[in-house]
Amino acid sequence: MTYFKNSILLGLLAVACSFSISAQEAKPDNQHLFDDFSYRKGNVYRTASGKPGPEYWQNAADYDLEVTLDDKTHSVTGRVTIKYTNNSPETLDFIWLYLEQNRFTQNSRGTLTTPIRGNRYNGDVEGGFELANVSAQTKTGTSSKYLITDTRMQIFLDQPLEAKGGEVTLKMDFDFKVPVEGMDRMGRLDTKEGTIYAIAQWYPRVAVFDDVVGWNTEPYLGAGEFYCEYGNFDVKITASANQTVVCSGVLQNPKEVLTNTQQKRFAEAEKSDATIYIIKPDEVGTPISQAKTRGTQTWHFKMENTRDVAWAASSAFIWDAARMDLGNGKTGLAQSVYPIESDGNSAWSRSTEYTKESVEFYSETFFPYPYHNAINVAANVGGMEYPGVSFCSFESTNADLWGVTDHEFGHNWFPMIVGSNERRYPWMDEGFTTFINHYSSKAFNNGEYPSATGSPRNLVRYLTYDQREGIDTSPDVANARNLGYTAYYKPAAGLYMLREYILGAERFDNAFKSYINYWAYKHPQPNDFFNHMENVAGENLSYFWKGWFYGNGNIDLGIASVEAYQDNYLLTIENSGQIPMPVELLVIYTDATTENVSLPVEIWQRGNSWSHLFKTDKTIQRVVLDPNKLLADINILNDSWNKP
Structure with missing residues (x-):
């Protein structure tokens, strides 16, 4: 026993001496590259898995909206009623809302932080919300106290809103002038047969209160998009009788706003894989395209479990549609509205085909499309997405139109279904x-x-x-x-x-x-x-x-050498970049046969060079790293080795 203890002591002393001698030559490892980089532990709200x-929990907001579009003054006037439910575990003393039309003013933070020469997010500066009759009603009473800061509005409650189910009803009247340039997200476009109004960020809406930061109140500046609560929407839009209105959701009163012919065409489109006209090109601007020839019409739409709604109106719209097959026996309707200027088989006449194919692909591949309609609107917007509605450039054609249509409808999955903070x-x-x-x-x-x-x-x-x-x-x-x-x-x-x-x-x-x-x-x-x-x-x-x-x-993997070793080969690779990656090698023999080698990312934990013993009785002619060119490797010059 004494001998054993003495042996351990001598061993420890030897190791200690060795460490002392080589301390200044210690080789650092790469473990820091593999360590967790943020707080990723779970809790009762978000699990570690x-x-x-x-x-x-998340809070909810249901909206009743009634608005009128005045095409003489280019303004939208209306009233919003919001039923807000506090599902959080804490009481709320106030409710934050977004007033994103306030971005279009001379002194908005977004205007004042836009470069002098402008950028994509230029916007008109003669707009903004006008509000009246603001109230917040709970079961204990009503408050009309509020504070507006740029694109945010804080409504104070008469008593704190109770946790886990407390409800408040917010009401207010609002109006705003529709901007021509709406930061490439909305706006108005003059065409031969009338103005196209693409309307978004158009009503006061509740900001998200979540378990991560509480109230999300970042101002609307430009590039940063949106973060919205889910709820049900009931929307009524009154417009001139000669205008066609499309909106997120399902039209509730087709018999009132569509002609008998248009209703029949819709029924046909619901069963057709081919595109069917609702309003034909030669019908645009004529009484045959209108259910009423004078006055106004009110279009009524509903949409459930959505984070937003957007709409468009114009007397210039060609309108077509086709059935979408969404799986499990569910169908929907792809639609497009566009002016005469955008007509043509290389342009918007294929928009509904593109919309249909895009939505069907994502619905089958990732998650079923939850809405009945997918509507593509030709506008003076390069490309912008809303639930069930996209605004795309009226000038887009061919591959460009496919690309922007596919991208904007793809957004129905991210962030419309998966509601991240844009x-x-x-x-x-x-x-x-x-x-x-x-x-x-x-x-x-x-x-x-x-x-x-x-x-x-x-x-x-x-x-x-x-x-x-x-x-x-x-x-x-x-x-x-x-x-x-x-x-x-x-x-x-x-x-x-x-x-x-x-x-x-x-x-x-x-x-x-x-x-x-x-x-x-x-x-x-x-x-x-x-x-x-x-x-x-x-x-x-x-x-x-x-x-x-x-x-x-960056990623920069390379082949350092290929050397004969004990009747086999040593394949030495190096990581000269900052991001370690698994290694895929293609070994090509002199007889033209090949073999693949896969090495795990863990080879880089100890350092930036690794030698792999490759056993073969053949002669190697060439070795190629990342043979399928799948990595964003910044240096391709060291990605191969050739036999001298």
Whole structure:
């Protein structure tokens, strides 16, 4: 026993001496690249497995809206009644709302932070909401006290709104002038047969109160989009009798606002895979297209469990439609409205076909489309999405029209179904949608139009740009030239690499679809996505989230050498970048046969060089790293080795 103790002591002394001698030569490892990078623990509201927790909650807002469009003054006037339900575990002393039309004023924060030379998010400055008869009624009383700050409105309650089910009814009258330039999200366009009104951000709406930051009150500046509560909408829109009105939701009074012929055409379209005209090109601007020839008409729409509604009106609309097959025996109606200027088989005459194919693909592939209608509106908006309605450029044709239509309707999944916070995390809607667009484009007419996303290697020029910004850059802070990469292309490329290279299609698809199912009509945060993908796929991906989504480093793997070793080969590879990745190698023999080698990402935990013993009795002619060109590797010059 004494000998054993003495042996241990001598051993420890030897090790200690060794450590002392080599302390200054200690080799650092790469473990920090693999460690968790944010607070990702679960709680009763959001689980560590990335699901809504057993006590997850979110508040709700139901809207009754009655408005009138005046096409002489280009104004919208109306009244909103909001039934707001506080499902949170805390009482609320006030309710925050958004007044996003206030962005279109001289002194709005958005106007004052727009560059002098302008950008995509230019907007008119002679608008803004006018409000009257504001009230907040609870079971204890009514309050009319409120405070407006830029694009936010704070309504104070007579008594705190009780937790876990307390209700308040908010009412107010409002009106605003429809901007011509509505920050490329709404506006009005003059055409030969009349003005097209594309109406969005058009009513005072409740801000989200959640378990992460409480009230989400970031101002509406420009690039940052929206974060909305879910609820039911009852919408009545009064417009001139010669105008056609389309809106998110289902038309409740077709017999009052459509001609008998139009009603019959709708019935035909509901059963047709081919596009059917509701209003033909030669009927635009004639009495035959109107249910009434003078005065006004009120169009009534309803939509359930949605986060928003948008609408459009014009006397210039050609209108067509076709059936959508949404699975499980459910059908819907793809529709398009557009002016004579946009007519043609290379242009908007194919819009309904594009809409139908896009919605059907996503419905079958990811999650059933929940709405009856999908309506594409030709407007002076480059491309903007709302539940069941998209605004796309009236000048778009061919591949451009397919691309913008497919992208905007893809947004019905992100963020309309999966209700992420676009204002803080644009990559969770723009990036996800750009990613799924790649697969829908491949499927449409056997790839009639090439995917705009393309290979991750197409990003290399941006990834090596010294003014690049990370995915986590706020959309209102990102340089306008970089926003397309930070919000759209880089996150899409990240998901593409995750599916095609890191996890494989089956593991990725299982996790991605599960994420959509668990967070449909809820409010996920980035950590919920990260946690859920890891738990379902069974893979710790911290190195990837940290490096690609929350860092500005790059991927640079290379083949250092291929050497003979004990009748076999040593394949030595190096990681010269900041993001470790699994390694895929293609070994090509002198007899032209090939063999694949896959090495896990963990080879980089100890350092940036790794030698793999490759056993073979053949002679290697060539070794290629990432043979399918799936990685956004910034240096392709070290991706292959050739036998001297």
